[in-house]
Amino acid sequence: MKTILQAINVNKTFGTKGNIYTALQHINLSIEEGEFVGIMGPSGAGKSTLLNIFSTIDTPTSGEITIDGQNIVTMNEEKLSDFRRNKLGFIFQDYNLLDTLTVKENILLPLALSKVPAAEIEVRVNEIADMFGIRPILDKYPYHISGGQKQRAAASRAIVANPSLILADEPTGALDSKSATSLLESLSTLNESNRSTIMMVTHDAYAASYCKRVIFINDGQLFKELHKQDLTRKEFFQQILEVLSSLGGGHHDAV
Amino acid sequence: MTLFSIAGKNIRKNFTNYFLYFASMIFSIVIYFTFVSLKYDNSIQSASDSSPKISSAFSGAAVVLIIFVAIFIWYSNSFFTRKRKKEVGLYSLLGVRKKQIGRMLFYENFLMGVLALIVGIALGSVLSRFFVMILMKAMGYDAITNFSISLAAIVNTFIVFMIITLITSFQGYRLIYRFKLIELFHADQLREKEPKASWLIALLSLVLVGIGYWLALQNLANSKAWATLGLMVTPLVILVTVILGTYLLFNTLTVTMLKLSRRNKKRYWKGLNIIGTSQLLYRIKGNARTLTIIAVLSATTLTAVGTAYSLYYSNRSSVSLVNPNSLMFISTNSKITSQADTIIQHSKEHDVLYHTTLELLEMDADTSGLDQISQSDEQTFTLLSNRDFNRLAKQQGRGEALSLHADEAAALDPIYIKGMSPEYVGSSITLSGNGDQEKITFKDLKKYSVLNQGTVYSTIVVSDDLFAKLESKAKTMTLEAYGITHQDKAQSLTKELEGILPEKAGFSSFYRDYASGMESSGLLIFMGGFLGLVFLAATGSIIYFKQLTEANSDKARYLILYKIGVKKREIRKTVAKQVMFIFALPLIAGIAHCAVALSALSRLMQTSLVIPVVICMGIYTCIYLIYYFVTVNAYYKIVTNVK
Numbered sequence: 001m002k003t004i005l006q007a008i009n010v011n012k013t014f015g016t017k018g019n020i021y022t023a024l025q026h027i028n029l030s031i032e033e034g035e036f037v038g039i040m041g042p043s044g045a046g047k048s049t050l051l052n053i054f055s056t057i058d059t060p061t062s063g064e065i066t067i068d069g070q071n072i073v074t075m076n077e078e079k080l081s082d083f084r085r086n087k088l089g090f091i092f093q094d095y096n097l098l099d100t101l102t103v104k105e106n107i108l109l110p111l112a113l114s115k116v117p118a119a120e121i122e123v124r125v126n127e128i129a130d131m132f133g134i135r136p137i138l139d140k141y142p143y144h145i146s147g148g149q150k151q152r153a154a155a156s157r158a159i160v161a162n163p164s165l166i167l168a169d170e171p172t173g174a175l176d177s178k179s180a181t182s183l184l185e186s187l188s189t190l191n192e193s194n195r196s197t198i199m200m201v202t203h204d205a206y207a208a209s210y211c212k213r214v215i216f217i218n219d220g221q222l223f224k225e226l227h228k229q230d231l232t233r234k235e236f237f238q239q240i241l242e243v244l245s246s247l248g249g250g251h252h253d254a255v
Numbered sequence: 256m257t258l259f260s261i262a263g264k265n266i267r268k269n270f271t272n273y274f275l276y277f278a279s280m281i282f283s284i285v286i287y288f289t290f291v292s293l294k295y296d297n298s299i300q301s302a303s304d305s306s307p308k309i310s311s312a313f314s315g316a317a318v319v320l321i322i323f324v325a326i327f328i329w330y331s332n333s334f335f336t337r338k339r340k341k342e343v344g345l346y347s348l349l350g351v352r353k354k355q356i357g358r359m360l361f362y363e364n365f366l367m368g369v370l371a372l373i374v375g376i377a378l379g380s381v382l383s384r385f386f387v388m389i390l391m392k393a394m395g396y397d398a399i400t401n402f403s404i405s406l407a408a409i410v411n412t413f414i415v416f417m418i419i420t421l422i423t424s425f426q427g428y429r430l431i432y433r434f435k436l437i438e439l440f441h442a443d444q445l446r447e448k449e450p451k452a453s454w455l456i457a458l459l460s461l462v463l464v465g466i467g468y469w470l471a472l473q474n475l476a477n478s479k480a481w482a483t484l485g486l487m488v489t490p491l492v493i494l495v496t497v498i499l500g501t502y503l504l505f506n507t508l509t510v511t512m513l514k515l516s517r518r519n520k521k522r523y524w525k526g527l528n529i530i531g532t533s534q535l536l537y538r539i540k541g542n543a544r545t546l547t548i549i550a551v552l553s554a555t556t557l558t559a560v561g562t563a564y565s566l567y568y569s570n571r572s573s574v575s576l577v578n579p580n581s582l583m584f585i586s587t588n589s590k591i592t593s594q595a596d597t598i599i600q601h602s603k604e605h606d607v608l609y610h611t612t613l614e615l616l617e618m619d620a621d622t623s624g625l626d627q628i629s630q631s632d633e634q635t636f637t638l639l640s641n642r643d644f645n646r647l648a649k650q651q652g653r654g655e656a657l658s659l660h661a662d663e664a665a666a667l668d669p670i671y672i673k674g675m676s677p678e679y680v681g682s683s684i685t686l687s688g689n690g691d692q693e694k695i696t697f698k699d700l701k702k703y704s705v706l707n708q709g710t711v712y713s714t715i716v717v718s719d720d721l722f723a724k725l726e727s728k729a730k731t732m733t734l735e736a737y738g739i740t741h742q743d744k745a746q747s748l749t750k751e752l753e754g755i756l757p758e759k760a761g762f763s764s765f766y767r768d769y770a771s772g773m774e775s776s777g778l779l780i781f782m783g784g785f786l787g788l789v790f791l792a793a794t795g796s797i798i799y800f801k802q803l804t805e806a807n808s809d810k811a812r813y814l815i816l817y818k819i820g821v822k823k824r825e826i827r828k829t830v831a832k833q834v835m836f837i838f839a840l841p842l843i844a845g846i847a848h849c850a851v852a853l854s855a856l857s858r859l860m861q862t863s864l865v866i867p868v869v870i871c872m873g874i875y876t877c878i879y880l881i882y883y884f885v886t887v888n889a890y891y892k893i894v895t896n897v898k
Contacts, residue, residue: 057818078822085820096815100449100533110819112529118520141449157819 005031010063023049034195038211046220068164089158093170095150097142104138110161148179168200184210209237262362275796283324284375289383290317292408316782327793332423357428368420393777450540452510463500506543527829546841549794553845556787558852563779565867570772581742583707584760586733608738609650616729621685625677637711640722647705659718665699667714688728709763795882806893813894
């Protein structure tokens with residue numbers, strides 16, 4: 001099996017002399033192709049910092065990170081942009097759809113940026129819109145559709161260019177439970193049938209229970225790792241809750 | 256911390272936003288100060304022959320300037336206040352009273368105004384000396400006078416700008432009371448909706464501009480449209496149709512075009528075109544009014560300066576058209592004539608190129624055969640013999656000669672305009688003298704004269720035979736014509752001759768017309784140029800801060816783009832494209848309007864204005880480009896400042 005993401009001894013500190021805050025410490029992590037990994041932890045644990053570093057929009061203070069065989073720490077600004085465009089797909093909590101573009105245009109944006117021929121774009125967008133069930137709203141603008149639809153549009157945009165790794169940052173954070181379930185099921189299907197690799201940061205145990213593996217971070221360090229293996233989703237959810245309560249964060253907010 | 260010190264702090268923190276506004280305000284104060292100083296200063300007036308004209312010209316220019324500046328400051332102030340709705344909302348939420356917030360904004364505006372005024376007057380005192388030098392040069396004087404800054408000018412500038420500052424500051428204070436707290440917080444969150452565009456209105460905009468252009472380019476003399484609408488109403492119609500058309504063009508046609516361009520998927524779905532086009536589509540409508548004002552101002556400025564500059568540029572040729580001889584006068588008395596001749600022959604600065612004495616006749620004529628527009632049928636003409644014409648034409652270096660026989664004649668009309676002047680060739684007029692009538696027929700027309708227009712009537716060349724026949728029946732006179740070297744510098748010679756020649760001699764000199772032409776057109780260029788620069792600076796800074804506001808609200812969008820892998824270089828490119836669109840529209844419209852106005856004018860003035868106008872447009876575009884680059888840079892900095 002191919003390793004998509006490999007992080008070796010990643011550290012991140014903020015601040016200057018005398019007033020240093022350590023956000024991440026000795027993070028070692030690897031994600032294989034076709035995995036659906038959840039990252040959990042209480043607020044301030046370093047989840048977002050880790051995600052930003054993997055997204056290449058922030059840099060680690062020290063450590064090695066390889067994504068799809070390329071070392072992202074040594075790349076320059078220009079190459080990083082290309083890298084993000086070609087290898088990574090993003091889903092954000094607040095969707096980050098451009099409100100001046102239709103849903104369709106939002107989805108095809110990464111393809112347009114990579115100068116894919118228009119005919120091919122058309123085919124690809126329709127394919128993905130069908131997968132997420134948003135075909136009827138393709139010509140609508142973001143302010144005309146619901147939060148759940150927005151997030152599915154954002155997810156469509158994330159995978160339209162066939163990225164090696166999809167990074168999701170609290171994708172269900174702004175959704176009602178029904179939309180959240182629907183989105184998580186879509187991501188799950190995407191992972192199973194397309195063998196897409198997904199890394200999802202969340203503080204919601206319910207969302208995490210859709211993952212195949214959940215990694216817990218506390219105070220900037222790896223704390224524990226859970227594998228779903230043959231457990232049902234409900235059993236896995238209980239396991240996650242147990243770890244969370246041991247973290248002392250008291251994350252019983254969603255069932 | 257007092258309200259006053261918060262106001263001071265706000266200015267300092269917001270200085271990058273205010274900078275261009277502040278700079279244009281200072282610039283307009285400097286120019287106003289210069290104009291007012293020139294109005295009060297009398298050193299230029301003593302150097303000029305037409306002194307009262309200059310003072311009143313500068314008073315007029317100062318009034319135009321002050322009206323414009325007042326509108327500009329008013330607009331900018333309310334713009335800034337609106338922009339800070341959120342901040343005002345925050346203060347309100349914290350429990351600061353509206354009265355206090357209003358006072359704070361009042362202090363801010365007032366402080367800026369006073370600061371700009373002080374800097375402006377200080378700079379003005381230094382620079383006005385330099386500007387006066389430019390003016391003297393433009394008006395054709397070498398001598399630099401002892402120009403000094405007058406207290407009256409300082410006081411005038413101070414009072415006028417203080418009033419404007421007070422009024423506009425009070426306006427900011429008033430605006431606060433109109434805000435509602437809930438609105439203040441939603442100010443930035445208003446959803447932008449895709450603008451609608453109607454094909455009909457888009458078409459209408461083109462039709463309106465088309466009508467305006469068509470009317471402007473009509474030949475005044477034989478246009479049916481002008482005849483029906485009347486000479487007073489038509490220019491008004493042109494103005495209204497062009498301005499309205501321009502507005503609709505920016506408001507609707509651009510939206511329609513952008514929407515159309517989205518249909519071409521191959522282009523639209525390529526790289527950042529998708530972003531640039533959609534951004535523009537959303538923004539252009541909100542900018543339409545500003546862009547229209549800028550286009551109209553640009554057109555007005557360019558036309559005014561272009562006209563002044565072309566007058567300046569063509570001064571020599573137009574003066575020599577009216578004064579083909581350097582000096583010319585009627586010999587009234589042989590003693591004075593020989594005295595004048597001695598002065599001219601012995602002049603140290605000038606050599607005489609030729610001297611000719613001519614016999615002329617003056618006769619009344621019935622001109623009903625000339626089908627002139629609205630002029631009486633009686634006109635007095637000066638008659639010149641064929642022989643004398645050929646001699647003088649040769650001396651003036653014209654390679655043309657006439658050969659007229661019997662009742663044939665040739666008209667000399669240096670201000671001939673096709674369609675407006677009578678069609679001479681082929682028509683006849685009847686000369687009358689001492690009860691006798693003599694019919695002559697025009698065989699030829701020369702679009703120049705060999706005689707100075709200031710000394711004689713409209714001139715007709717007749718055959719030598721006819722001239723001899725008429726000599727006894729008409730009033731005769733003797734004319735002295737001189738060609739000299741350095742005719743454009745003959746100030747002292749002209750003055751001296753003016754001193755001895757009587758009024759009746761009808762003395763005309765190339766220098767006199769040349770100098771007064773230089774003076775008035777130089778003055779026009781100076782005023783037009785500086786007014787134009789103030790307009791340019793002010794409108795440029797309006798686009799600048801409008802664009803920066805947009806940049807601030809676009810920040811989030813560019814952050815998304817950055818995250819999904821758009822390079823900074825690409826962002827810069829798309830920003831440059833969008834801003835280019837906004838800047839180019841009013842400039843192109845302004846230049847097009849100006850080109851039409853000037854080609855109408857150049858037909859009227861009978862001169863080609865191409866070179867001076869192209870120079871003006873070039874300079875204007877260059878300054879405009881500087882604003883463009885500054886704006887692109889600032890915009891780019893705002894949207895890429897993500898970390």
